[in-house]
Amino acid sequence: MRQALLVFLVGWALFLPPVSFGQDARNPVVEGFTFDYGQWPYPLNDEVGKELQELAASYPELARAHRIGESRRGKDLWVIELTNFATGPGDTKPGLWLDGNIHAHELTGRQYLRYFVHRLLHSYGKDELSTRMLDTRTFYVMPVFDADGGDMVLSRHPAWPGYDASEHVGTDLDGDGYITQMRVPDATSDEGYRYYTESLELLDVRAEPEFLERRRRDPLTGQREGPDFNRNWSAEWEADEPGAGPRPFSLPEVGTVADFILDHDNIFFTYTIHSGGGSRSYMVRPPMDRPYDWMNGEDNHFYMRVGAIWAYLSGGGLTENNYYSYLFTTSRLDENGEPRGYSDTMAGFNVDWAYMDAGLHHLSPEVNGSGWDYNKDGWIRPQEEERWHREEKGGMFDSPWSEVEHPSLGVVEVGGSRGMPPALDQTLQFHCEIQYDFLLYIASLSPLISIAELASEPLGDGLHRVTATLQNIGGLPTYLTQRAIELRRDMPLVATIDIEGGEVIEGGLERNLGHIQGFVAGPFEATPPLTSFEWVVRADSVPVSVSIKVGAPKAGYAEASTEIGR
Ligand SMILES: [Zn+2]
Structure with missing residues (x-):
């Protein structure tokens, strides 16, 4: 599957x-x-x-x-x-x-x-x-x-200059400054050993050094x-x-x-x-x-x-x-x-x-x-990590095994991995x-609003129609997700119009334009649709300057100006 x-x-x-x-x-x-x-x-x-x-x-x-x-x-x-x-x-x-x-x-x-x-x-x-x-x-x-x-x-990692064995679970039996592992011979094990944390007690079999433990342990x-x-x-x-x-x-x-x-x-x-x-x-x-x-x-x-x-x-x-x-x-x-x-x-x-x-x-x-993905199959397998450690890092994250007298176990070997970075x-x-x-x-792919064109045409009696043609040139719709609409966290496009020497008759000074789709339309790409909005304005005397600002927080903002009657 x-x-x-x-x-x-x-x-x-x-x-x-x-x-x-x-x-x-x-x-x-x-x-x-x-x-x-x-x-x-x-x-x-x-x-x-x-x-x-x-x-x-x-x-x-x-x-x-x-x-x-x-x-x-x-x-x-x-x-x-x-x-x-x-x-x-x-x-x-x-x-x-x-x-x-x-x-x-x-x-x-x-x-x-x-x-x-x-x-x-x-x-x-x-x-x-x-x-x-x-x-x-x-x-x-x-x-x-x-x-x-x-x-x-970071500061507990063995490669850290200030690594302090006393901060870690275990005891530094061999005095090398690190808590690593200890092993005792065991004929019943495939590897011939049983492994423990370097410690006076017998801690979790095969336990890794504490800093490596990726379980849900609160580091504080x-x-x-x-x-x-x-x-x-x-x-x-x-x-x-x-x-x-x-x-x-x-x-x-x-x-x-x-x-x-x-x-x-x-x-x-x-x-x-x-x-x-x-x-x-x-x-x-x-x-x-x-x-x-x-x-x-x-x-x-x-x-x-x-x-x-x-x-x-x-x-x-x-x-x-x-x-x-x-x-x-x-x-x-x-x-x-x-x-x-x-x-x-x-x-x-x-x-x-x-x-x-x-x-x-x-x-x-x-x-x-x-490690490194030597065979380029997308996986970094343990042997590839080990090879990287050996070839690129000279085995620096291992401690050599050495014999130590353990107070209750007798002679044990201490060493092994200090943990890979x-x-x-x-x-x-x-x-x-x-x-x-x-x-x-x-x-x-974000929504991104743009004003493709801002045009005007005279309607007579000093009135003019102003048309803003908008396009969402980003990929996603301006509402972003259907989930945002359900949550009422979609933020519609808002347009404001500003006219010097005239007034807005129809369309409003501030206007909710709703939403516009982007070029991501289902599984296909589409040319983002052009969507037009109109205002009717009266100009006291021409030419007058009209500017439009449109946008929404997740779609950005765009501005354009035009002169009416020129
Ligand atoms: Zn995580």
Whole structure:
């Protein structure tokens, strides 16, 4: 089933005309752009915040840094707003919200988004698509969502210069400064050993170093079922969902981000980068835990369309939700009747909040981790990670095995993996580049209003008919989603007319124009329809100047002027 779906998506992608990309459907990297893909450890939250402020100072016409709130432990939460301010304030253009590192252990989002910010700013005026997107859209980028947890995971990584074994579960028996593993011979095991955490006690068999544990452990309290930044949103929130928290938005970071998104009516799309997805990257879409046909067909089509582009860019990557993921790949319950994977529900996700509660489109990539896809099959398998570690990193993330006298077990061997870093080098670069192209493509699909023509004709007795011909030159309709209409969060186009030396007789000074479709019409592309609106004005003496301003928060604003009677 998954195979068939994949073939369908890839096949379809080939037939889609390139909407915004060039002939090869990839956006070339502007000459002179550099990024340190090998940087490890990744920068801490305060360093990222400082970097965003410095970028805003270096590109005052294109970037502004905002401190939007504070984490539970008092760290600053930083967002950088990117747009060409010369073409209007950020909130007058369709906006995209991008966040990374929402889960403490999923660190790579901060790198992908730092790359996105650097490259977009560097490309302005040099690359046509990047320039056009900054002229006509606004990007709100938050590289680090869980500032406390993300920093704690980073600073506990064995490659961190200040790694402190005493912060970790276990005991540094061999005195090498790390908590790794210990093993004792066991003839009944295939590998000849039983493995434990390096410790005075016998901790979880085959337990990994604590920082690697990707379960729902709160990095601040160490509790297994701490609040989860992606179960604390109001959509389908359930109190007994692990990590739900006492109520939706109880986490200050989650509340801060939700407020920011809702306070910015221009935002039409939100994107949250995860990297807990295993050895193959995929894209998560709403609804999380329902079949696709739960969603209005027109809204669903957006995901089919962008899913095809994602399949093309990522080399066959799927866009899916957990409903189908569970349905086709695994039972939700294990043989003991316990929930497998996450839990038997998928409640309180920002994926669903964006669509169900805010009427916005949303995607959450799950980007794979370290290593390199040597055979280019789209998977980074354990042996490829190990090969990368050996060939590219000289095995630096392993400790050699050595014998140690254990107080209760006798002689044991201590050593093994200290844990692999998340994506670096070519793998990081690959995902940086495809996400850059993907996000600019999505930006290009926003609604975008334009005034194709503004004309007038005399009606006699000093009266004139003024006709504005409008076109939505973006892809999506100005109401964005059918869900937004249901929620009454669709924001109609409003036109205002201004006339000097005359008055408006018919049509109103301010007028609700309703909505206009874009070029995405079902599964096909269509020429955006031209839609005309008329006013009747009286000119006291000709010529007089008439100007029209039309727009909506998610569709941007356009203005045109004409002279009557000339
Ligand atoms: Zn995650």
